[in-house]
Every structure is written in structure tokens, then in C-alpha cells.
Amino acid sequence: MDESWKKAKGVFAALGAPPVLWLLAFFLVPLAIIWGYSFGENKSLTEIAVDGTFRNYLHAVRPLYLGIILKSFWFAALTTLFCLVVGFPVAIAITFASDKAKSWLLLLIMLPFWTNLLIRTYALMAVLRTEGYINFTLAFLWNGVSHLTALFGHPLGPFQPLELLHNNFAVVFGLVYVQLPFMVLPLYAALDRLDRSLLEASLDLGAGHFTTFRRVVVPLAMPGIVSGILVTLIPSVGAYLTPDLLGGPSSQMIANVIERQFKTANDWPFGAALSFLLMYMTFLAIAVQAIVSRNRRGRER
Amino acid sequence: MAAPKTIIRFENVSKRYGKVLAVDDVSLSIDEGEFFALLGPSGCGKTTLLRMLAGFETPSEGRILIDGEDISRTPPNKRPVNMVFQSYAVFPHMTVADNVAYGLKVDGVPGAERARRVEEALGLVKLDGYGARKPDQLSGGQRQRVALARALVKRPRVLLLDEPLSALDAKLREAMRSELAQLQEKVGVTFLFVTHDQDEALAMASRCAVMNRGLLQQVATPSDLYEFPNSRFVADFIGSVNLFEGRLEVDEHDHAVVVSPELPTRIYLDHGVTGAHESTVWVALRPEKIELHKRGQGREPPVLEDTPGGHNVVPGIIRQIAYLGSESVYDVAVEGGRTVKTLRSNLTRRDQEDFTWDEPVWLAWHACSPAVLLS
Numbered sequence: 236m237d238e239s240w241k242k243a244k245g246v247f248a249a250l251g252a253p254p255v256l257w258l259l260a261f262f263l264v265p266l267a268i269i270w271g272y273s274f275g276e277n278k279s280l281t282e283i284a285v286d287g288t289f290r291n292y293l294h295a296v297r298p299l300y301l302g303i304i305l306k307s308f309w310f311a312a313l314t315t316l317f318c319l320v321v322g323f324p325v326a327i328a329i330t331f332a333s334d335k336a337k338s339w340l341l342l343l344i345m346l347p348f349w350t351n352l353l354i355r356t357y358a359l360m361a362v363l364r365t366e367g368y369i370n371f372t373l374a375f376l377w378n379g380v381s382h383l384t385a386l387f388g389h390p391l392g393p394f395q396p397l398e399l400l401h402n403n404f405a406v407v408f409g410l411v412y413v414q415l416p417f418m419v420l421p422l423y424a425a426l427d428r429l430d431r432s433l434l435e436a437s438l439d440l441g442a443g444h445f446t447t448f449r450r451v452v453v454p455l456a457m458p459g460i461v462s463g464i465l466v467t468l469i470p471s472v473g474a475y476l477t478p479d480l481l482g483g484p485s486s487q488m489i490a491n492v493i494e495r496q497f498k499t500a501n502d503w504p505f506g507a508a509l510s511f512l513l514m515y516m517t518f519l520a521i522a523v524q525a526i527v528s529r530n531r532r533g534r535e536r
Numbered sequence: 537m538a539a540p541k542t543i544i545r546f547e548n549v550s551k552r553y554g555k556v557l558a559v560d561d562v563s564l565s566i567d568e569g570e571f572f573a574l575l576g577p578s579g580c581g582k583t584t585l586l587r588m589l590a591g592f593e594t595p596s597e598g599r600i601l602i603d604g605e606d607i608s609r610t611p612p613n614k615r616p617v618n619m620v621f622q623s624y625a626v627f628p629h630m631t632v633a634d635n636v637a638y639g640l641k642v643d644g645v646p647g648a649e650r651a652r653r654v655e656e657a658l659g660l661v662k663l664d665g666y667g668a669r670k671p672d673q674l675s676g677g678q679r680q681r682v683a684l685a686r687a688l689v690k691r692p693r694v695l696l697l698d699e700p701l702s703a704l705d706a707k708l709r710e711a712m713r714s715e716l717a718q719l720q721e722k723v724g725v726t727f728l729f730v731t732h733d734q735d736e737a738l739a740m741a742s743r744c745a746v747m748n749r750g751l752l753q754q755v756a757t758p759s760d761l762y763e764f765p766n767s768r769f770v771a772d773f774i775g776s777v778n779l780f781e782g783r784l785e786v787d788e789h790d791h792a793v794v795v796s797p798e799l800p801t802r803i804y805l806d807h808g809v810t811g812a813h814e815s816t817v818w819v820a821l822r823p824e825k826i827e828l829h830k831r832g833q834g835r836e837p838p839v840l841e842d843t844p845g846g847h848n849v850v851p852g853i854i855r856q857i858a859y860l861g862s863e864s865v866y867d868v869a870v871e872g873g874r875t876v877k878t879l880r881s882n883l884t885r886r887d888q889e890d891f892t893w894d895e896p897v898w899l900a901w902h903a904c905s906p907a908v909l910l911s
């Protein structure tokens with residue numbers, strides 16, 4: 236079966252050619268052009284000369300931009316961590332739910348995908364802003380307690396709404412909200428494959444639930460954890476819309492800076508250099524991860 | 537020798553899954569040091585009973601006691617029993633030694649002692665030198681030994697085995713049978729062993745319980761199960777059997793006679809039957825207990841010294857012969873249309889040529905061979 240498929244070269248070519256051409260024409264070539272720009276400079280308003288200069292990269296590694304890149308990684312790392320902490324119990328709950336509940340829960344996880352990201356982000360703003368319903372609920376509770384304490388002669392004073400929007404908190408909160416399904420799905424896939432009798436064997440041998448989780452579930456779900464981390468971390472580093480709408484002036488991420496270079500500053504070469512710097516760093520992180528995990532596997536053999 | 541001590545007691549245990557009654561009011565005691573087999577057809581509730589003992593299911597009704605203590609609500613990791621799973625459930629991400637050490641590690645057994653006991657357990661199951669391997673580098677039989685070692689190293693009061701041999705090929709299964717029996721003798725741990733393979737149960741167990749549809753049918757030694765079944769179900773499930781429906785005509789303390797419309801002659805028994813007058817009874821007759829004699833050309837029917845003439849001898853014609861190597865099975869059609877299975881050992885190389893197809897024969901059996909069943 237396998238062999239005969241491999242022999243059918245014509246079928247492969249026929250099926251494979253269109254997507255390959257598509258990727259080449261609309262992804263790799265434009266990417267290469269931008270990559271070229273990163274070694275160029277603006278000659279006039281519309282003209283860019285690719286002269287092999289490293290000026291843009293030198294510009295990009297100045298503390299101001301490096302700081303923003305590092306902050307982007309930091310936000311992404313926080314997002315990934317929270318997604319993992321929140322997503323693992325969710326994935327476990329779905330795995331052990333009854334078959335009927337399982338499909339409903341999975342549907343709930345995917346439901347956000349049916350709504351435009353922009354709308355979801357504005358909805359989140361409605362939740363978080365000073366007149367949003369978190370503050371509304373808090374004010375209601377505050378006033379209730381205040382009435383009670385007033386009976387004893389100590390009113391609490393007027394409610395100060397929490398500043399939940401346009402700061403770092405709002406950005407990470409929003410990113411967690413957007414990325415959570417991407418963490419839950421690979422985790423669920425890994426946990427669902429797990430042989431239940433392994434968990435029972437661990438319990439049977441005297442381990443508690445926590446030890447079973449640590450010694451059996453986590454190691455066996457590792458492939459799912461790693462891919463969950465990657466699909467959460469990488470899009471978070473380059474997040475644009477969330478920091479743009481939910482962030483304040485000091486919580487801009489690298490994608491917002493890049494956007495400004497291409498649009499308001501009209502400095503395409505510098506924008507390209509920033510983009511590719513981000514890409515190099517991401518690739519580096521993935522490569523390090525791959526090498527580390529390969530070494531670990533090698534040692535275990 | 538002191539009387540054996542009861543180690544496990546099931547007291548009126550039932551388990552319901554929604555509408556399904558998987559285990560139905562089972563009461564059962566198992567003694568210390570027994571090799572006890574739970575036997576029954578697929579879906580009869582064997583695994584459910586075992587899982588309730590291990591703690592993975594809670595009984596809907598009744599209690600389970602280990603050493604006199606009610607453990608029905610004790611979590612699995614706090615019970616003095618260990619289980620060998622049908623799928624073995626060997627941890628794929630750990631080496632053989634780590635698998636075996638797992639239960640000791642979570643119990644906080646110190647490193648040096650742990651290493652010694654792991655070594656000892658691996659030796660017990662003949663896996664010395666395999667400690668550093670990963671499970672995917674082992675054969676099915678070896679993985680099963682790892683599961684055994686991993687459970688035994690904890691020195692459980694009772695070892696539970698759920699069809700431990702069913703995933704092995706026939707030859708290995710036979711070898712593992714005697715090895716398991718030897719192992720049990722060596723470690724002295726009580727084994728509770730689930731199987732749907734009657735040969736396995738008869739060969740290994742010191743006592744068996746036969747289950748059917750959640751009900752315990754009979755608890756007895758293997759030979760008692762085979763020779764003195766208490767119901768048609770057990771007689772039919774253990775080995776092969778000819779069953780004749782009939783009515784008790786004579787029932788004295790030292791003999792009885794059954795009339796069956798399926799046989800032209802009466803069945804004579806050398807023992808009385810209690811509590812079955814007027815009702816229907818069934819006579820169970822094992823194929824190997826029926827003798828085959830040549831008939832025709834003026835030959836007289838065989839004479840049985842313990843049976844009055846005219847009983848336990850039936851004329852028939854061989855309709856089918858199955859040659860199984862060590863023995864042959866003959867299907868004999870008797871008057872009235874009934875087919876009776878008889879079995880004959882091939883004691884010499886020529887034995888299977890003694891009888892041929894469509895040959896007229898006499899079937900004969902001794903007065904002590906049939907068993908009378910009331911249900």
C-alpha cells in the first residue's frame with residue numbers, strides 16, 4: 236500500500252504541484268522580498284534600494300527595540316504559562332467527561348473560533364473597562380458591604396473602579412483568552428490517547444492522584460504539552476490586535492512597532508529588519524528546544 | 537496444620553451500571569495462599585468483581601472485606617492488593633527497573649533496599665539483566681513478567697490477575713501456566729485469577745468460581761467442578777458434556793433410575809438423588825466416560841458389572857469422527873434422533889482405525905459416571 240503510493244509519482248506531482256506553487260508564489264517569494272528589504276534603505280518615498288547594509292539590524296538591536304522584543308517574549312511566556320495552568324485541568328476534564336458531555340465541551344472550546352477576533356476583543360473591553368461589568372459587579376458588592384458597615388458607623392466610602400484596561404494585565408489577559416483553545420486542543424489530543432489502565436496501574440501501585448499526574452500523565456502527555464506551548468507561544472510573541480486594543484502606551488508589543496514602521500513611519504527596510512529579527516529569535520528558540528528534547532530522548536534510550 | 541485463614545470476603549456484593557446488573561449478589565470467601573480462579577463466559581462480570589476488589593469500582597450493594605476489614609470505600613492506592621492488568625499497563629516511558637521500582641518509590645522505600653528488591657523481583661520472573669530496557673524492547677511475554685514483578689515487589693496480600701495469559705500465543709501460554717503456578721507456590725501470595733479459558737482455570741487453580749450473568753454458579757475445586765457440576769450451565773461450560781432431559785423413576789438411597797425420552801434405555805445411577813421428585817432432571821454424561829463397543833453380526837450388548845441389564849447401554853450408529861491426535865471424538869446417532877458425543881483415547885497408533893463412519897456400535901457407561909442436575 237505504502238510502496239505503491241510512493242511509486243505513483245504522477246499522482247504526487249498532480250496533487251502536490253498546486254499547493255507548492257501557491258506557497259512559493261504567495262508566501263516564500265514575498266517573504267524573500269521583505270527579507271531583501273531588511274538589507275536595504277529608503278531612497279525616496281516609494282523607492283527602496285537593497286544594498287546589503289546591516290544598518291537596519293544595528294538599528295533594531297538598540298535597547299529601545301530590544302526591550303520591546305524581550306517584553307513581547309515575556310508577555311508570550313506569561314500567556315503560555317497561564318494557558319498551560321488553566322488549560323491542563325480543562326483538557327483533563329474533557330478527557331474524563333462522558334462521551335456526550337465531551338463533544339459539547341469540545342464545541343465550547345472551539346466556539347470562540349466562530350467569532351471574529353476583533354469582535355471578541357471589543358467584547359473583552361466591555362468586560363474590563365472602568366464602566367465594564369467586572370467593575371459594575373464589584374461596585375455592587377462594595378456598596379452592599381458599605382451599607383452593612385455603615386450600620387456600625389464605618390461606611391467604606393465611595394467605590395474606586397479598578398483600572399483593568401489599557402495596561403500590561405489587560406494584554407496578557409486578552410492573549411490568554413485568545414490562545415487558550417490552542418493550548419487545550421493538543422493537550423486534549425495527547426491525554427485522550429493515554430491508556431487509562433496506566434493511570435489505574437499507578438493508583439494500584441500505591442501512588443496518589445498527584446503522583447500519578449506528575450510521574451505518569453505529564454511524561455506521557457509531553458508531546459501534547461510541547462506542541463501546545465509552541466502553538467501558544469509563537470503567535471503570542473507576534474500578537475498585534477490584542478496589545479493594540481487592550482494595551483496602554485507602555486504595553487506595546489513588537490508587532491505594534493513593526494506596524495508603525497510599515498504604515499506611519501514608512502520605513503519598510505527597518506520594519507522588515509525588525510520582523511526578521513523576531514523570526515530569527517523564534518527559530519532559535521524552537522531549534523534549542525528541539526535539540527534539548529532530542530538529547531533528553533537520547534539519554535533515556 | 538491450622539485451618540486456613542479467610543483473606544477475602546465478598547458479602548452480598550452487587551454492581552449495577554445503569555440498568556445492567558454486572559455482578560449479582562455475590563458472596564464468596566477466599567483463603568490465604570489459595571490460587572483462586574474466577575471463570576465464566578465473556579461479559580459475566582469477572583472483571584467487574586476484580587475491579588471492585590482492586591478499588592476501581594465501588595459495589596452498589598454489599599461489602600468487601602480483606603483480613604476482616606471492610607475496604608469497600610478504601611481508595612485503590614491504600615489497599616493491600618495489586619493487580620496485573622489484561623493489557624499489562626507497563627509504563628512505556630520508564631525502564632523495566634523503574635517500572636518495578638515505581639510502587640516502592642511512591643511508598644518511600646529507601647534506595648538501597650529498593651534496588652535490592654527490584655533485583656530480587658526481576659529474578660523471580662526470570663528477567664535478570666533486563667532492568668535497563670524500555671518496554672518497547674520487550675516481547676509480550678516479557679512485558680507481562682514486568683507487570684507481574686511490578687505487582688509482586690510490593691508484597692501484596694492478594695495478587696489480582698485479569699486474564700494475564702490471554703494475549704500470549706498458545707505455546708507461551710502453556711509455559712506461563714506452570715510458571716505462574718510455581719511462582720505462586722514460591723512467593724506464597726494469594727492469587728485471584730480471572731479467565732474465560734476453562735483449561736487454564738482447571739490446570740492452575742486450587743479452587744474455581746464459575747460465574748454466569750453476574751451470578752456465582754458454583755465454587756469448587758477443579759475436579760469437583762468437572763465431575764460434580766451443580767447445574768447445566770457449569771456442566772456445559774467446563775469441558776464438553778452430553779445432557780439428557782428426563783424424570784426420576786426410582787430414587788433410593790443407594791441407587792436411582794432416570795427415564796429420558798431422548799434415550800431408548802433407562803439411565804441407572806449408583807447413588808440416590810435428593811429433593812427432585814416429580815420435577816424434570818438433567819443427566820450429564822462426559823464423552824470420555826462413554827465406552828464404544830462394536831455391534832452387529834450377532835454381537836451381544838456389553839455387560840456392565842455394576843449396572844442391571846437393560847440400563848446404560850444404547851445402540852447407535854457413528855455419524856461423524858473428529859481425529860484430534862491424542863484422541864478421537866465420535867458423534868453417535870442413537871434411536872430417537874439424538875446425537876451423543878463419545879471420546880476415545882488413541883492409545884496406540886492403530887486405535888483410530890478401530891471404528892469407521894456409519895458403523896453400528898453400542899454405547900455403554902458405568903453407574904457412577906452420570907451426574908444428575910436439578911437446574
Ligand SMILES: Nc1ncnc2c1ncn2[C@@H]1O[C@H](COP(=O)(O)OP(=O)(O)OP(=O)(O)O)[C@@H](O)[C@H]1O
Nearest residue numbers: 553556558576577578579580581582583584585732
Ligand atoms: N463501565 C461500564 N459501564 C457500563 N457497563 C459496564 C461497564 N463495565 C462493564 N459493564 C458491563 O458489565 C458486564 C460485566 O462486564 P465485565 O467486564 O465484568 O465482564 P467480564 O466477565 O470481565 O467479561 P470478559 O471476559 O469479556 O472480560 C457486561 O455486561 C458489561 O457490558
Ligand SMILES: [Mg+2]
Nearest residue numbers: 582583584698
Ligand atoms: Mg474482563
